[in-house]
Structure formats: structure tokens, C-alpha cells
Amino acid sequence: MVTYRSPREWKIMREAGRAVARTLAAVRDAAEPGVPLAELEAVAARTLKRMEARPSFLGYRPSWTSVPYPGTVCVSVNEVVVHGIPHAHxxxxxxxxxxxxxxxxVGGYHGDAAITFxxxxxxxxxxxxxxxxxxxxxxxxxxARPGNRMGDVSHAVDRIARANGYGVLDGWGGHGIGTSMHEDPPVPNRGSAGRGLRLREGLTIAxxxxxxxxxxxxxxxxxxxxSIVTADGSRAAHFEHTVAVTADGPRVLTLP
Structure with a gap:
């Protein structure tokens, strides 16, 4: 079931999104040759604590795995596409x-974003x-604007992948977000324009x-x-924002 959010809820999600953006920037600044992934994890944990935000990932266990996630952030290197664990080794x-x-x-609402460098x-x-x-x-x-369909969002991603000859994660993509980290609707990275859920004001998706x-x-x-890795060992990239569909167009809630 898709839940539509109000401007009041977006205001709280914006605070969560700001904490996410600040954390991603701090981790990127700390990433240098010779630095163990566990140090990046420590930077993320300190930054979220300073922002008075709770890590959404720590201890999270979705239905597809039996292992609770052991970190504050996912750090995925080279052929690891997503969900990489920040191991000390x-x-x-x-x-x-x-x-x-x-x-x-923050305040019962989540923000979710990713960068690659x-x-x-x-x-x-x-x-x-x-x-x-x-x-x-x-x-x-x-x-991601009212009147479009989810397929328009998916096709925008799919078109760039195909134009450049890149693979995408089969069966993986974005999601609804709000009082839970992962909510309906799914936001696929492959799709056809003009198909799928009609977007309307209040929809909030990653x-x-x-x-x-x-x-x-x-x-x-x-x-x-x-950790999800490419079968052929090729390098991967992952970018993400939490986005609100508003009457004035898309509003990114995870900008710095």
C-alpha cells in the first residue's frame, strides 16, 4: 500500500536527509588510500550522532537475508554494487x-541517499x-512529477544504462520511504515510459x-x-536521493 506524505512530514524527512548528506560528505572526506573501511564506518557513526540522527541501517534485516546489517553505512568497493559491509580487514x-x-x-522518519567516488x-x-x-x-x-508514471522514472535510468552499455542490478532498485526505510512502491531501474503507477503529490521515493x-x-x-557483487567482476557505481513529488515538481530531501 502506497502512503502519501504531507508537507509536515517532508519537513521532518528533510532533517533526516540533511543528516544523511552531512554523513556522506564526511565519509568521502575521510576516504584515502590506506584507510580501512572500518574507519569510514566510525566517521559515519560519529557524524550521525552529532546530527542527533539514528542510523537506519544498523541492525536492519529485510526479508531477503537472515543476517541483520552490522554497520551504520554500506561501503561498496569496485565490484561490490551495493550493501557492502565496512570490514576492518x-x-x-x-x-x-x-x-x-x-x-x-529523525523523529520517526527516514532519509536515504548514496554517492560514489x-x-x-x-x-x-x-x-x-x-x-x-x-x-x-x-x-x-x-x-518524478505529478501526472507522470513510475515507468517514466524507471525509463530515465534505463535509457542512460542502455546508451552507455552498462548493466544494472537485476531485480533491485529504489523504493518508497517514510516512517519505514523501505515502503511501497518499488522504483525499478528498468521500465517503459508511460507505464506503471501514476505519480501524484505526496509520493515520496528513494x-x-x-x-x-x-x-x-x-x-x-x-x-x-x-554484499551484492557483479558476476563478471566489473566495477559498479550507485547514486541515490530521497525525493518528494510535489505540485511544484520534484523536491530532493537529501541535499546537503
């Missing part, structure tokens, strides 16, 4: 493609991957394109029960 190296996904709860020196392939994934998010956000350099959509889950 993994250390960042120059050229690593790193995606950080953060959720925060390169540690140290970026090669041309990484720059192209990140630029395309970020463009897909921008285009999808622009399509849009999250996830592209990888391999052309196929095949992925697998690691033994940790969370």
Missing part, C-alpha cells in the same frame, strides 16, 4: 571506486561510469540507479549475506 587503495549508502531516522586517481573508465550513473539519477529525479561496467545484469550475494 578491507583497506582502500588508489583508484578504488567506492559507493557509500546511508540511511538516517574514486579514491585517489580516477581512470577514464571510472569517470565515465560515475558520470553516467549520476546523470541517470538527475534524469530520474526530473521525471531513486537509486546502480550501474556496472559489465553489459549483463547478473549479480551474486557474498557469504556475508549482504
Amino acid at each position: 578491507i583497506t582502500l587503495e588508489d583508484g578504488d571506486v567506492v559507493s557509500v549508502d546511508c540511511g538516517a531516522e 574514486v579514491v585517489g586517481t580516477a581512470d577514464a573508465g571510472a569517470e565515465r561510469l560515475l558520470a553516467a550513473t549520476a546523470q541517470a539519477l538527475d534524469d530520474a529525479v526530473a521525471a 531513486i537509486e540507479p546502480m550501474f556496472h561496467e559489465g553489459g549483463e545484469d547478473a549479480t551474486r550475494v557474498l557469504d556475508d549475506g549482504w
Whole structure:
């Protein structure tokens, strides 16, 4: 069942979104060659505490896994597309493609966003991957307006992936968000324009394109029960914003 949010609720979600944005920026600033992922986790935990926000991910267990998530943020490196665990034994190296996904709860409402960046020196392939994934998010956000359909949002992502020959996560995408981290409706990263749920004011969704350099959509889950990696070992990128559908168009709730 889809729940439609009010401006009062968006105001609270904006506070959660601000905490998410501040945390993502702090983690990115701390990411350098030689830094263990556990240090990024510690930075995220301190930042959310300072913002008086609760981490949405810590202890979260959706239906598809039996393992509660053990971290404050997801840190996914290179072939890990999403849900990477910030293990102490993994250390960042120059050229690593790193995606950080953060959720925060303030006053009973959640915000969710993700960024991807390169540690140290970026090669041309990484720059192209990140630029395309970020463009897909921008285009999808622009399509999130009253009168459009969910397929218009999905198609905006799908079109960029196909134009660049990138794969997407099969069966994974964005979601509704509000008093729970994951709510209806699903927001697929593949779809046809003009199809699906009619968007109307009050709908609040997390849009999250996830592209990888391999052309196929095949992925697998690691033994940790969370990390989803590309089957062919290709590098991945992930960008995400929480977006409110308003009468004046899309409003991004997870900007800094």
C-alpha cells in the first residue's frame, strides 16, 4: 500500500536527509588510500550522532537475508554494487571506486541517499561510469512529477544504462520511504515510459540507479549475506536521493 506524505512530514524527512548528506560528505572526506573501511564506518557513526540522527541501517534485516546489517553505512568497493559491509580487514587503495549508502531516522522518519567516488586517481573508465550513473539519477529525479508514471522514472535510468552499455542490478532498485526505510512502491531501474503507477503529490521515493561496467545484469550475494557483487567482476557505481513529488515538481530531501 502506497502512503502519501504531507508537507509536515517532508519537513521532518528533510532533517533526516540533511543528516544523511552531512554523513556522506564526511565519509568521502575521510576516504584515502590506506584507510580501512572500518574507519569510514566510525566517521559515519560519529557524524550521525552529532546530527542527533539514528542510523537506519544498523541492525536492519529485510526479508531477503537472515543476517541483520552490522554497520551504520554500506561501503561498496569496485565490484561490490551495493550493501557492502565496512570490514576492518578491507583497506582502500588508489583508484578504488567506492559507493557509500546511508540511511538516517529523525523523529520517526527516514532519509536515504548514496554517492560514489574514486579514491585517489580516477581512470577514464571510472569517470565515465560515475558520470553516467549520476546523470541517470538527475534524469530520474526530473521525471518524478505529478501526472507522470513510475515507468517514466524507471525509463530515465534505463535509457542512460542502455546508451552507455552498462548493466544494472537485476531485480533491485529504489523504493518508497517514510516512517519505514523501505515502503511501497518499488522504483525499478528498468521500465517503459508511460507505464506503471501514476505519480501524484505526496509520493515520496528513494531513486537509486546502480550501474556496472559489465553489459549483463547478473549479480551474486557474498557469504556475508549482504554484499551484492557483479558476476563478471566489473566495477559498479550507485547514486541515490530521497525525493518528494510535489505540485511544484520534484523536491530532493537529501541535499546537503
